[in-house]
Amino acid sequence: MQQSDSIKFIRKFLIFIIILFVCDRIIGYGLQTLYFSLKKGQYAQTSYAIETASPDLVVFGSSRALHHYASPELAEQLHCSVYNAGRDGQFIPYYCALEDVMLNRRKPKAIILDVNVWELAPNNEKYEKLAMLLPYIPRHPELKKYTNEISKWEYLKLYCKTYPYNSTLLVSVHDYLFANKLPQDENGYFPLERTMSRQDFESYREKKRVYDEKRAKQHIPVDQKAVKYYEYFLNKTASLHIKTYVIISPTLLKEPNTPEKQLLEQIAKKYTNVTFLDFTANSDYNNQYTKFADEFHLNKQGATEFSHQLAAYLSR
Amino acid sequence: MLFNSVDFAFFYITVTLLYFLLPFKGRWVLLLAASCYFYMAFVPVYILILGFTIVVDYFAGIYIEKSAGRKRKWLLVCSLVANIGVLAFFKYFNFINENITAAANSMGWHNHIPFLTILLPIGLSFHTFQAMSYTIEVYRGNQKAEKHFGIYSLYVMFYPQLVAGPIERPQNILHQMHVKHNFSYANMVAGLRQMAWGFFKKLVVADRLSIYVDSVYSNPELHNGSSVVVSSIFFAIQIYCDFSGYSDIAIGSARTMGFELMTNFKRPYFSKSIPEFWSKWHISLSTWFRDYLYIPLGGNRVSQGRRFLNLFIVFMVSGLWHGANYTFIIWGALHGTYQIAGLLAKPYVSRMESFLQLSQSKFWGLLRGLFTFALVTFAWIFFRANTVHDAFTMITNLKTIGQQPFLGNGINQFGHCILAILLLFTIEYFMEFKPEISLFNNRYEVVRWASVIGLVFIILVFGVFNGGQFIYFQF
Known part of the structure; x- marks a missing residue:
């Protein structure tokens, strides 16, 4: 009984594995085709940044970079090509990965690195989110060192062809079906059209006050790995003699001078090719809720104004 | 591990x-x-x-x-x-x-x-x-x-x-x-199937919802009432899938070696009352408390007042068992209060049900189910909040319930959450109410195979693979 049961199990298990293998290839191929066929949306923008973009000025950063640096305005005033490679919810390790790929293709004249005040705060999310690089591994094996940060078994998981497209299906289907309704990016830049209401601003100001008070009482250690990535990014631009601007773009409310924020500035100032610009206490934006789409992002009006202001500074 | x-x-x-x-x-x-x-x-x-x-x-x-x-x-x-x-x-x-x-x-x-x-x-x-x-x-x-x-x-x-x-x-x-324990094909297949179901609950549902829940509960002062409601409902489902998912993997992996572990969850969110919820939620713990605390305290064979006290003690201790924090004690106290209130209201509810002939009404059953879910979810606010102050901040924020809830990364986050919940409750609905058309135990082999393979790919396509540990590990 035991032997016949085990033979039956092994036989069926092998069939099961073969079916899984075949389905994995088919589904993986389908997801890959869908993913790389997208013409609009964030995936399409990331694919363009990784595979094609080779501008004179490139902007790296998170969603704040994505929505704050109006590439057309910057390009017009600076008389050069500009690409905004910002990506929602990303942190310094992602900017380094993108920097590696883009700089291998072409050396830009200048780089803007938009950092958040909490860029160096401990947060595992910044490494987990590198999973969005997985679809590009077959074409850019140099990204493996970044995706290995997700887990030590990442190389093994990549034998599965469906896995790199994990959690992409809903957005891919959405961006594919509603491509006509999606806004077209402007050299990577996605303007936010909405404007924050006074009520939302007042409510946020109160919540932020409570949050800052709470945070001031906590001792939050710096993420040393993130510091290393930050230095890696700047070392690379220094070794290639690329003029680099590390910028904390405008915030709705003045940000407290946290140790992480101070460290960002201290490190940047070590490099002669780097200029550090902090707009978090800029009265043109602080409390100016009509220039913001939400608590964290400038709207189109604010971003255009900021880009003009920045371009004027850069062109000096 | x-x-x-x-x-x-x-x-x-x-x-x-x-x-x-x-x-x-x-x-x-x-x-x-x-x-x-x-x-x-x-x-x-x-x-x-x-x-x-x-x-x-x-x-x-x-x-x-x-x-x-x-x-x-x-x-x-x-x-x-x-x-x-x-x-x-x-x-x-x-x-x-x-x-x-x-x-x-x-x-x-x-x-x-x-x-x-x-x-x-x-x-x-x-x-x-x-x-x-x-x-x-x-x-x-x-x-x-x-x-x-x-x-x-x-x-x-x-x-x-x-x-x-x-x-x-x-x-x-x-x-x-x-x-x-000799190798048994039936045990091996049933065990692996239960493990796959556990992984679905953990990776597709619990870890997906936790992304949203964590972002709200880690900064309660930044979120409005709608976000509190959504995140609390999500947490209710997250903790169920996290813990029952663990139990499924545990029971399934033991079963593949021939060991039969006790059932720990029986789809508790389909319960129509708090006592029914507790007969289906973390059964191994609730029966432990029944056998080793409630009955030795006198159980039901005492005066009504003493019985209520016994119930309250058991739930307070249960809260304390979960963690050394007043949040857990309040959570336990709330459940103790629910139990006592339920017992006090029972004769009146029964009378009303028979007078209005509601006992067979599906709509009444649904209302009772939703009411039970709402009570349980409210108590989970205390269970999940980091401090009692945070819990009260969230409850106070409920006054702004009309505002748009926090949507995270939009479709990528919220859409996945909704999809995961729909998948879970659809499958569980059939398991609970239509077992004759169960997918995993279907009489047709092709349906059984397709269900398991489908489940594996749902996990691969929609699962969260960098999720954290199981919530109940900390207890």
């Missing part, structure tokens, strides 16, 4: 394969060694704590069986003190010390007792309760003392249920460790 890790996949395959390849005499050694390795993957040195309670309870069991009268009772007390002492020291020392400090400060005194700066041993409450159930059952004469030290150690340390249950009883599991 986490169930949702590649390390566990290698571990599980190796141990299960060796289990069937080894002669019967060597199997307990393999399982014990594997369980030690499994436990030591977290904090190796904590195995010494387990070792201490195992030695104490092993000898306590033997001597309790041999003794009579007061000596027997004293031996039981010694065993319980050792177990509860370890639990109290590691889990409640800082909590008690904090309270002493607060009380001392309010009187202008200083408390010089230092705080412990060590991590809580993983799953401490689970294996302590399992160990206690052994000595109590031996004392009561329901279980013979286990003479084989290795087998007894395995009873406490059996890796599938070591760190998050089900909290087993010796009558159910100990005898299974003396029996040779």
